[in-house]
Amino acid sequence: MKSSQIAIETHNLTVSYNRRPVLWNIDFSIPQGQIIGIIGPNGSGKTTLLKAIMGLVPLSSGYVKVFDQELEEVRERISYVPQRETVDWDFPASVMDVVLMGRYRKGNIIKRLSKLDRELATEALEKVNMLEYSQRQISQLSGGQQQRVFIARSLAQGADLYIMDEPFVGVDAATEEAILNLLSEMKKAGKTVVVVHHDLQTAKDYFDWIVLLNTRLVAVGPKKEIFNESLLQEAYGGKLNVLSKVGDLMKEKGFPIRENRK
């Protein structure tokens, strides 16, 4: 893959919580313009990988490049759709308020939003079929509607790389279909979408590329190369015993993951 076609490159990425590594030496490149699924069993570090890519958790080692650049250079081209439960939906805000947050920029944070910002937010709401709810208080939405609001916020941002954490969890059939339609539209528009997903059955239909994860990288590639018995067995057949024991030891004894780092 030429570096100009790479959306995300991780190099030897290790991430720890309380010194215990939860991702070991993740090293991969994924292409632009594809819908990429990150899949793996519970506790395999899928969400942590997303957060590491976006700089939300400190790295114990390695680095991440997005569009062949440092993360800080390209932040405005990245959009994040967090898991629904990570925010308090009782927050006093309307659907429109939340979608407008997608138009916030470092550069306009003390200015008022423009008419264009409002138009783009309206357009995004229309794309997820939520325009009629634009004045609704967010606590009155169903789970699927909340998910669509988050996606609309992300669309309003107008990014090139979309990173979604479990968008299909707990949503109704209508929302699922709406999201899938959006994904294929985004692909047509040349966007890259990275989606954390836990369901193997549907992963085959949803994605072009797969990152198969279980605290370490099991495989990465176009889906037809990944969906074979032995790779899936490797990813879902449980954690590597010695690897997780070493992790436990590091936590217990307080050892660093790299000798020469703080």
Added chain:
Amino acid sequence: MQETFDFLSFSDPNVRLVVLGTMILGASSALVGAFAFLRKRALVGDAIAHAILPGVCLSFMISGSKNPFLLILGAFMSGWLGLLLIDAIQRTTKLKSDAAIGIILSVFFGLGILLLTGIQHNGNAAQAGLDKFLFGQAAAMSRLDIYVFAGIGLLLMIVILTFYKAFKLVSFNPDYAKVIGLPVKGLEILLSTLTVLAVAVGIQAVGVVLMAALLITPASGARFWTDKLGLMIFIATVFGAISAFLGSYVSYVAPSMPTGPWVVMFLSIITVASIWFAPKRGLSYRLKTQRANKRKILIENILKVFYHLGEKSEDFEKGRNIEQLMKSRGMREEEWNGGLKRLLRKNLVRRKADRWIITQQGLIEAQRIVRLHRLWEMYLNQRLKLEPDHVHNDAEAIEHIITPELEKQLEKELDHPIRDPHKSKIPYAN
């Protein structure tokens, strides 16, 4: 009476100044506190307020004066030190935030009280009034104090309005803010700094011990009135200002009264009233809807009794006396009497001597309820595969809440069934 008049007329420029100053303090604390409330940091405000006391005392001990700039500087520094230590405790030990807050609050406050007692026994004439920091005494403020504090209060308001959008996003979804490149750490430090400043000046009005109330109570009350953030913050600010006004009034009329407890009393009254009276979220509203639901269930159940009796005897228009009615459904006599009276008023039943007769209008309504009941039984039976003897109790409750839209959908989905799972006829209109 004369005092009230003096106070309200604002004829005394000194009163005017004190009241205005206290109101700005109340308003700016409420404004800053609204964000602490939204970020679920209510108790951090309390810890800061207590952590400020040793700073105030130390700065007095070093400078020997009650210069407001120096006192605020000391307060600001020890407030921030408290904040940093709360953070550090959580990061380096496994203690959770509530424990860390509790430790810092009590240690700093204990230290502050020790220093304060030391100062008071020192015989320094200038110290008089320093103990006002415990419960606040608006009237004790000097002209310079008021200018400084009110100036800081206004500054807080300007900063909050300037960064309103950013604070909103950081309070709602900090991770998202970080991803789009906002300086979240910096904004959080700014918010904390504003909180420390608000506390440092607010303790003049209400004192260290009750400062948390001035931060958190206005927003808690305001939340009941609206779902709009801007409006909520505005209401909170108004609550803060009104309480400060009333509190300083009481301590003006009765100079021995500390301002703080009175401000907090008025705040509490406003908040309790909000919890009780606010539309939709308020408790009285919820009680009212519950009572209305109960009434609806009662009269609908009575109409059903008329229908069932009519169905059995194939005579819907026949009059029934109260004994007959009571035999068909186990409800208390006063429930029957109340329900029948209500139905009479709505013209759904009429009365002939000791007999009750369902009206045409009542019969239509009764049909509707029985129809919903039987449709729902049918739905449970067909869609949820429940046995016919398991569906009745469920339908007894659901029949009262099905809307006409849902009814249409039910009829369509079940293809207008003629009989329910117990083979009773489903009554349709016409």
